[in-house]
Amino acid sequence: MTKLQVAIDLLKTEDAIALATKVAPYIDIIELGTPLIKSEGLSAITAMKEAFPDKKVFADFKTADTGSLEAEMAFKAGADYVTILGSIDDATIIGAVEAAKKYDRAVVVDTIGVKDRVKRAQEVSKLGVEFVELHAGLDEQSKPGYSIDVLIDEASKAGVPVSIAGGVNKNSIAKVKASGAVVAVAGGAIYGAEDPAAAAKELKEALS
Ligand SMILES: O=C([C@H](O)CO)[C@H](O)[C@H](O)COP(=O)(O)O
DSSP states (O other), X not given: OOEEEEEEOOSOHHHHHHHHHHHGGGOSEEEEOHHHHHHHOHHHHHXXXXXXXXXXXXXXXXXXXXXXXXXXXXXXXXXXXXXXXTTSOHHHHHHXXXXXXXXXXEEEEEOTTOXXXXXXXXXXXXXXOSEEEEEOOHHHHTSTTOOXXXXXXXXXXXXXXXXXXXXXXXXXXXXXXXXXXXXEEESHHHHTSSSHHHHHHHHHHHHO
């Protein structure tokens, strides 16, 4: 079954925990977005894990170097998953995977900015990562003509475990599920909704 991950791109730990409290019943993975971690630091990860010990906590570091060191920082703070950029050298991903083995946690490779996401997903899957995020970031999504259908099509072709992030919402969730993605990531569709709990519930039900 496709899991539901909420991407929390808010800037304050207290706001992130308040949102997670509303949506937790419908969520498998709680993501602390890159802006939140930059704003609040590692303490946000620790606070989220302490508030939700039974949920997987995902630290969206988007690490580009010192993979082992940064992954260890995330895991020590309480993260279950950390993201490493797919556009960088394999050595950074390998270092992070070694740290994940040490802490019994997992690495997710983020393909933001990668030209051939399917090819890179297949390559990095051989390095021991948990899954690969087929990702169009918020800036890419704001460009004219953007469609999540590109990511959905890539997920169905990848042949390795992938998540989809890039404007997942109630209109696209059925196609995300049908693509075989192991995780659907929804940020704005949940935290930007008038009723985040209802929005998360609707997405979760569509994945069931
Ligand atoms: O990872 C993300 C982005 O780079 C900012 O941190 C988003 O959380 C991700 O794109 C999912 O958010 P939505 O596109 O709003 O669903």
